[in-house]
Amino acid sequence: MSAPVTDPVADPTAAGVPADLLDERLIQEQGLVGAVLAFVRRVRSGELGSLPVVVGLVIIAVVFQTQAQTFLSSRNLVSIAQFAAPVGIIALGIVLVLLLGEIDLSVGSMSGLSASIMAVLVTYHAQSLWIAIAAAIGAGVAVGLVYGLLYTKVGVPSFVISLAGLLALLGLQLRTLGENGSVNLPPTSGLIVFARQKFVTGGAAYGLMALAVLLYVGARLLTWRRRRAAGLSTEPLTLLAVKAVALLAGLLYAAYYLGIDRGIPYLTILFVVLVVLVDLALRRTRWGRHVFAVGGNEEAARRAGIKVDRVYISVFVSCSVLAALGGLLAAGQLTSVSQSSGGTDTNLTAISAAVIGGTSLFGGRGSAWSALLGIFVLTSIQFGLNLIGVDASVRYVVTGLVLLLAVAIDSVSRRARSSSGRG
Amino acid sequence: MSHSAVAVAPEREVLALRGVSKRFGAVQALTDVDFHVGAGEVVALVGDNGAGKSTLVKVMSGVYQPDGGTISFDGRDVTIDGPAAAQDLGIATVFQDLALCDNLDVVANLFLGREIRRGGFVDEVAMETEAWRLLRSLSAKIPSVRIAIAGLSGGQRQTVAIARSLVGAPKVVMLDEPTAALGVAQTAEVLNLVERLREQGLGVILISHNMADVQQVSDRIVVLRLGRNAAEFRTAETSTADLVAAITGASDNAVTRRAERRATETETAEPATVGLHKGDPA
Numbered sequence: 290m291s292a293p294v295t296d297p298v299a300d301p302t303a304a305g306v307p308a309d310l311l312d313e314r315l316i317q318e319q320g321l322v323g324a325v326l327a328f329v330r331r332v333r334s335g336e337l338g339s340l341p342v343v344v345g346l347v348i349i350a351v352v353f354q355t356q357a358q359t360f361l362s363s364r365n366l367v368s369i370a371q372f373a374a375p376v377g378i379i380a381l382g383i384v385l386v387l388l389l390g391e392i393d394l395s396v397g398s399m400s401g402l403s404a405s406i407m408a409v410l411v412t413y414h415a416q417s418l419w420i421a422i423a424a425a426i427g428a429g430v431a432v433g434l435v436y437g438l439l440y441t442k443v444g445v446p447s448f449v450i451s452l453a454g455l456l457a458l459l460g461l462q463l464r465t466l467g468e469n470g471s472v473n474l475p476p477t478s479g480l481i482v483f484a485r486q487k488f489v490t491g492g493a494a495y496g497l498m499a500l501a502v503l504l505y506v507g508a509r510l511l512t513w514r515r516r517r518a519a520g521l522s523t524e525p526l527t528l529l530a531v532k533a534v535a536l537l538a539g540l541l542y543a544a545y546y547l548g549i550d551r552g553i554p555y556l557t558i559l560f561v562v563l564v565v566l567v568d569l570a571l572r573r574t575r576w577g578r579h580v581f582a583v584g585g586n587e588e589a590a591r592r593a594g595i596k597v598d599r600v601y602i603s604v605f606v607s608c609s610v611l612a613a614l615g616g617l618l619a620a621g622q623l624t625s626v627s628q629s630s631g632g633t634d635t636n637l638t639a640i641s642a643a644v645i646g647g648t649s650l651f652g653g654r655g656s657a658w659s660a661l662l663g664i665f666v667l668t669s670i671q672f673g674l675n676l677i678g679v680d681a682s683v684r685y686v687v688t689g690l691v692l693l694l695a696v697a698i699d700s701v702s703r704r705a706r707s708s709s710g711r712g
Numbered sequence: 713m714s715h716s717a718v719a720v721a722p723e724r725e726v727l728a729l730r731g732v733s734k735r736f737g738a739v740q741a742l743t744d745v746d747f748h749v750g751a752g753e754v755v756a757l758v759g760d761n762g763a764g765k766s767t768l769v770k771v772m773s774g775v776y777q778p779d780g781g782t783i784s785f786d787g788r789d790v791t792i793d794g795p796a797a798a799q800d801l802g803i804a805t806v807f808q809d810l811a812l813c814d815n816l817d818v819v820a821n822l823f824l825g826r827e828i829r830r831g832g833f834v835d836e837v838a839m840e841t842e843a844w845r846l847l848r849s850l851s852a853k854i855p856s857v858r859i860a861i862a863g864l865s866g867g868q869r870q871t872v873a874i875a876r877s878l879v880g881a882p883k884v885v886m887l888d889e890p891t892a893a894l895g896v897a898q899t900a901e902v903l904n905l906v907e908r909l910r911e912q913g914l915g916v917i918l919i920s921h922n923m924a925d926v927q928q929v930s931d932r933i934v935v936l937r938l939g940r941n942a943a944e945f946r947t948a949e950t951s952t953a954d955l956v957a958a959i960t961g962a963s964d965n966a967v968t969r970r971a972e973r974r975a976t977e978t979e980t981a982e983p984a985t986v987g988l989h990k991g992d993p994a
Contacts, residue, residue: 309857512836512837516837519837519838519841521837573833574833574834578816578820578824578827579825581813581815582820582824585813585816586811586814586815589811590813592795592807592811593811593826594799594826595825653813653815654815
């Protein structure tokens with residue numbers, strides 16, 4: 290924290306205080322202890338972030354491990370990670386729509402329709418898998434476009450559009466599947482191999498984890514250097530080092546532990562990569578900034594010159610495309626497509642996952658990571674309840690209660706935020 | 713008395729409207745209105761409800777197209793055919809409802825729609841540096857530019873909105889009722905901001921119902937009544953009574969009558985002083 294070299298901002302105060310920390314009212318803490326104190330203060334003022342979900346995951350792990358000793362086994366965790374991915378990808382699209390304060394109730398039907406299109410093209414029309422996938426994704430683009438245009442040009446509420454879509458797309462799915470009502474994918478299909486049989490193990494897994502940490506630290510260091518050069522406050526390097534070491538240790542251990550069984554599923558890696566990309570797009574691009582702006586105050590966004598209609602359309606298209614992709618991967622995982630593919634269960638799980646992960650239902654608040662955290666919570670509960678052998682009825686009740694709890698936590702923390710001036 | 717229009721020589725005219733008219737159906741909202749603002753000048757635009765202030769502001773900010781008259785900017789005749797055109801010319805408007813996104817931080821709000829980019833990504837460092845430069849140039853008191861707008865006070869929000877209007881380096885800034893919702897101290901801060909804009913050589917148009925604010929900070933006061941120019945004053949040479957008379961269109965009006973009644977009821981009060989207080993509808 291030495292004096293900034295070329296500093297256009299911090300005029301008379303050349304005492305080495307970064308330009309953004311000059312205000313004496315700003316509560317400042319330095320170093321590691323400071324970071325911990327700042328975190329505690331944030332939580333107290335209602336800025337919970339992903340804390341409730343992480344706590345929830347720990348509780349789930351403890352409860353189920355004591356009930357069924359195999360819950361935390363490598364085999365079970367690999368299965369959870371693999372099984373969560375397709376619906377998690379659908380939930381990622383829901384996060385985008387929720388950020389605008391809108392909803393898409395038809396993602397389940399969309400995933401089912403996309404899977405049907407792909408399966409029929411591959412098995413009945415002998416098309417190559419890539420063409421079939423492109424057609425299925427194309428259907429997602431088309432549906433999203435229709436939703437976006439109906440919303441922006443006609444002004445139909447998204448709730449109604451997607452409710453209509455839920456039925457219409459289901460109809461199209463049944464029509465596509467034809468009389469048999471179900472299609473089995475060829476056992477050697479690349480999709481099945483990718484979704485079921487591909488795992489990263491051993492050195493490759495450790496290398497992958499190390500690469501991820503390297504990219505993270507590299508990006509942070511670049512930011513650190515630029516902020517310092519501009520005379521702004523910087524994250525303490527010791528804190529960054531601690532974070533990096535903790536992250537590396539955690540990821541390496543995960544690679545080792547999942548490696549005891551089959552390893553890290555390709556499917557899960559694809560999911561995490563998508564989450565990181567969407568997160569990057571949301572936080573670091575103009576598009577993402579505009580999504581948050583439209584979700585927060587549409588009129589303000591419009592007056593600031595943001596093309597609001599384009600934001601809506603792009604988000605509806607992204608959501609449908611992610612739903613289509615999720616449907617394809619789910620089909621690969623189950624090796625077949627039927628009339629019940631992408632049924633109501635998929636729909637509600639995807640939406641609940643986004644909300645449980647901490648994305649607000651009211652727009653403008655949330656993160657791509659909430660899809661990942663939320664779907665892991667729901668999938669863990671599902672697997673845990675299966676392990677201790679309870680009925681599906683109990684599973685529905687528990688999932689419903691967890692969703693309620695998540696929204697209740699969100700509402701309470703919203704109140705804490707407004708009373709501590711964090712909106 | 714009410715038509716004691718003072719011929720004011722402009723410093724260096726930036727924005728000038730001549731003979732502007734605007735009609736909505738059967739309502740003639742503006743008739744033959746002249747208005748101009750110079751560089752480094754604060755012009756207050758006052759008038760009763762329905763006098764045409766908002767219509768005139770919307771004509772200048774490109775929301776409405778005038779039916780007649782000319783607009784010149786920097787000596788050239790221009791047509792302002794949309795809010796974007798007004799911004800491109802260098803006319804910035806701070807609307808009464810501020811139009812900020814509560815969920816975004818100060819930096820994001822300042823550059824909303826005009827984000828600085830670097831290699832496809834938003835350049836947070838450049839934007840934060842520029843944000844601090846802007847806020848310092850206004851001597852604005854914002855503790856951190858990384859807190860969400862929801863965590864700021866009314867005065868701080870107004871400050872952010874005014875700072876945002878400066879991002880595109882405009883020549884004229886219009887402020888629509890900037891102090892309407894503010895407390896005493898915050899109002900004073902916003903008036904300081906207005907003075908700082910003037911020091912920076914900007915033309916400032918201040919729309920306000922608050923006579924005290926107008927008299928404190930403006931150089932010139934333009935009064936509209938029923939869609940026409942009613943009067944124009946040099947602020948230094950004007951009393952509140954003159955202003956109120958020009959706004960209401962009569963020296964014998966509700967405000968003065970009330971003042972006289974109060975004066976006769978309470979012998980102690982001096983009519984002029986009472987008039988000053990009562991002239992302030994806020």
